Amino acid sequence: MIYIGVDPDIDKCGYAVWDTEDKSIEHRTMSIVELFEDFKLWNVKIHVVLEAGWLINKSNWHGKTGVVAQQIAKRVGENHACGKIIEQYLKHHKISYQLVKPKGKIDAKVFEKITGIKRSNQDVRDAVMLVYGL
Secondary structure: OEEEEEEOOOOOEEEEEEEOOOOEEEEEEEOHHHHHHHHHHOOOOEEEEEEOHHHOOOOOOOOOOHHHHHHHHHHHHHHHHHHHHHHHHHHHOOOEEEEEOOOOOOOHHHHHHHHOOOOOOHHHHHHHHHHOOO
């Protein structure tokens, strides 16, 4: 089985592919358009695990105020919209998927200890952790 983890982002989505047969993981970032093109290329059954921050009820979990809070809220809103568009695409194309609430951030050192992956950014780490070891 192939599991694909996606951390939606307006610029570059975190993307990870976990192959349960050979226990391998691929990871990178890509635009939403590249993501949709990639979904079309799979000729085997895939299951997408999509991080769905919009399922969290608390709207200002960053604890910031003023202009900083407004900038964060704008960015978060854009990323949530991106995730909802990805969900629409998956539904439309009848691709198996599940929505997962974010579980918090993981730093690069802890991530490397868990996965063995040395170089990563937060979007990739989030995507990998959605599917790693399934």
